Amino acid sequence: MCRGSCERGASVNARLVEIVERDDTRAGRTFDLVVLALIIVSLVALSVETLPGLPPAMTVALGLIEAVITVLFTLEYGLRLAAAERKWRYVFSFYGIVDLVAIVPFYVSLGGIDLLAVRAVRLFRVFHVLKFLRYSSALHRYRRALTLAREEILLFLLAAGILLYLSAVGIYYFEREAQPEHFQSILHSLWWAVATLTTVGYGDIYPVTSGGRAFTFVVLVCGLGIVAAPSGLIAAALSRAREEEREEREREARTEEEQR
Numbered sequence: 001m002c003r004g005s006c007e008r009g010a011s012v013n014a015r016l017v018e019i020v021e022r023d024d025t026r027a028g029r030t031f032d033l034v035v036l037a038l039i040i041v042s043l044v045a046l047s048v049e050t051l052p053g054l055p056p057a058m059t060v061a062l063g064l065i066e067a068v069i070t071v072l073f074t075l076e077y078g079l080r081l082a083a084a085e086r087k088w089r090y091v092f093s094f095y096g097i098v099d100l101v102a103i104v105p106f107y108v109s110l111g112g113i114d115l116l117a118v119r120a121v122r123l124f125r126v127f128h129v130l131k132f133l134r135y136s137s138a139l140h141r142y143r144r145a146l147t148l149a150r151e152e153i154l155l156f157l158l159a160a161g162i163l164l165y166l167s168a169v170g171i172y173y174f175e176r177e178a179q180p181e182h183f184q185s186i187l188h189s190l191w192w193a194v195a196t197l198t199t200v201g202y203g204d205i206y207p208v209t210s211g212g213r214a215f216t217f218v219v220l221v222c223g224l225g226i227v228a229a230p231s232g233l234i235a236a237a238l239s240r241a242r243e244e245e246r247e248e249r250e251r252e253a254r255t256e257e258e259q260r
Contacts, residue, residue: 013083020083035076042069070106077103141245145237152233160197160226167193167219174212179205197223 022028045065048054054062077099084090091100146153168189175183182205183189192205196219207213 016079016083020079038069038072041065042073045069066106070103073099073103141238141241142234144241144244145234148240149233149237153230156229156233163222163226164190164193164197167197167222170215170219171207171212174209174215175207178209178212179207193219196220197226 018025019027019031042065045062048058049062080096080099081087081090090096165186168186171192172183172186172189175189182192195205196216207216
């Protein structure tokens with residue numbers, strides 16, 4: 001008796017995993033398309049809500065749409081939780097948190113708390129857009145690339161932090177007497193260093209002394225490297241990630257041929 005019920009339970013769970021977690025089956029693709037459609041409708045409704053002078057009937061309709069979509073997202077969250085092999089790992093994963101934050105505001109708004117708090121919490125509905133990330137294969141490739149280039153990126157960030165601090169120190173000593181209102185301390189000079197090294201250059205703070213201008217030229221040249229270096233690192237890592245994906249697909253194809 002236990003054996004039969006256990007087998008049925010395992011079969012149901014396998015079917016659930018096939019629908020919820022896999023995108024290489026018809027059921028899985030259909031499930032993903034439905035969720036994507038709900039996300040789009042939710043974002044459109046959220047945007048329409050902000051239009052001034054909406055008629056009461058439209059407001060009611062948008063509220064009904066929000067309620068239905070939230071219930072469906074809640075069902076999706078429950079299905080993903082049921083299909084997860086490690087429940088708590090899903091709950092505290094990035095996608096698990098996004099799924100939860102996307103539905104919580106609606107239920108909080110039903111709790112009878114003051115209107116200002118309800119409006120603040122309802123802003124979290126924008127997290128629906130993050131649910132798109134689950135369906136982007138490019139994002140998964142990008143995450144893999146960041147993992148591959150992790151050590152190089154950490155080294156670059158350390159070097160960039162050192163250069164940022166040295167830039168703030170340099171401009172402080174060059175400009176503190178000429179512009180004490182802008183360069184009161186090294187900490188105040190950090191804003192200029194960030195804007196200059198990232199080549200943003202807002203123009204609200206700029207050097208007026210000859211030494212400060214010469215120093216700024218050096219910092220700008222270094223800033224070009226600050227912008228270009230991570231792009232090269234990530235591009236190389238993405239190339240490696242694509243190569244790994246291609247090799248994995250080839251291995252899967254060979255395995256399928258051998259099984260046939």
